[in-house]
Amino acid sequence: MPVSGSKSAFSKYYTQIVKECDEAVGWDCVESFDKKGQTMTVLLKDESERIHHIYVNFAQDTFTSTIDTDQVPLSTGLFRYMEQQKKHCYQMSDTWDILDDLDATLCVLQPVHPKRSDLSRRIAISHMATALFEVSPERYYPKLVVYGPAGFVGPLNLRAKELKNIWVTPSGGNGGGGRSVRDNLELVLSMELPRKEEGFDGSDIMLECGICLSFEVEDEAADQVCTNDSCARPFHRQCLIQWLTTKEDTRQSYNTFFGKCPYCSGVSYKYSILLCRNNIASPFV
Ligand SMILES: [Zn+2]
Ligand SMILES: [Zn+2]
Structure with a gap:
């Protein structure tokens, strides 16, 4: 709990948010609260046990989070903002399952430090080719485009168009068994992909x-x-x-x-x- 008297001179929402922590949100999920009462970090655990961070900036009167890219005014209220973020997590859950699976098993070249709002990955598929993989909560099938020498990637891009006939999400859905992203892509491209656990880091690929x-x-x-x-x-x-x-x-x-x-x-x-x-x-x- 913040020290009394540390009330920020910057925001009229300070008292309201402290009260929300007392009564609705709980101080257990407050990870940090700076001594001058200008910023506060709140942890949010979603239904899939993923941990996210919510940042309260009293100086700028905004909420931001590691979940999306929006800046939301403090007038929204902390509890309401957290409920909105939880709803967004629920909508993104299947998409994040796919990206988490991909990040854990394949060699991701870009982005170097993916954020939750990053829905595409550039992955190494061989020593001379990469693929751009893009997933969206609005689409069941990810998009896949292969880049590299034309003679090599031409046939692969034709096969990538067949992804929609092969793709099965990692969670499967409807009680069915799922298939990992790597297995999906290997089936689509008919090739073995470089594996992260084998130490392939793609550093020799020209990007x-x-x-x-x-x-x-x-x-x-x-x-x-x-x-x-x-x-x-x-x-x-x-x-x-x-x-x-x-x-x-x-x-x-x-x-x-x-x-x-x-x-x-x-x-x-x-x-x-x-x-x-x-x-x-x-x-x-
Ligand atoms: Zn050349
Ligand atoms: Zn250039």
Whole structure:
């Protein structure tokens, strides 16, 4: 319980929230309360025994949490905010089961420190290819897109489209036996995936754009991959277009550029990039 007289000068909701801790929430779940009464951290355990944190910021008059990305005004009340967060946990439970299963067994490259609000994972599927796995509470089937050398990932992306015919959630549902995310993906892709417990960390996989050397630019991953399997360097679409337009031997036909990869230009492979957003470059032979 906070020391009396430590009332914050910042928030008119301080007294109300302390009273809620006394009467409804209970001090057992209050993990910390800073001495000046400006911040407070409350633990919330959901129905699946996952522990979440709720942050009360009296200085900014906001609630935030590790559950979602919203900032909510303190006028909502702590008890009511916690009930809203519990409801959100209930809605997200199956989705988090899938992501927890994936994080525990597969080699996740991005995000490096996933938050509960992160619903996609970039996973290593081999030493030269990655897959973007995205799950949503609104959709029963996750999305899966494989990135890597075109000759390798082309057939895999065709198989990834069949995911909806194979996918079974880890919990199974309706009393049925579930299937782990790894087993699902191995069935879909017809390949054995690198396992986290075998020490594979994916550190030799190239993820950064070969031009700007960063992973994401304006939320866009470096997903344009050189079609030469011995190079397989990834680039951002925009970086590659900028590069190709500076080269004299680049040819443009309608909305497609044809040019050489910035890395393996000595190899007689050419590289095309479509200007339309969301289109993946196709090899030009
Ligand atoms: Zn780039
Ligand atoms: Zn290349």
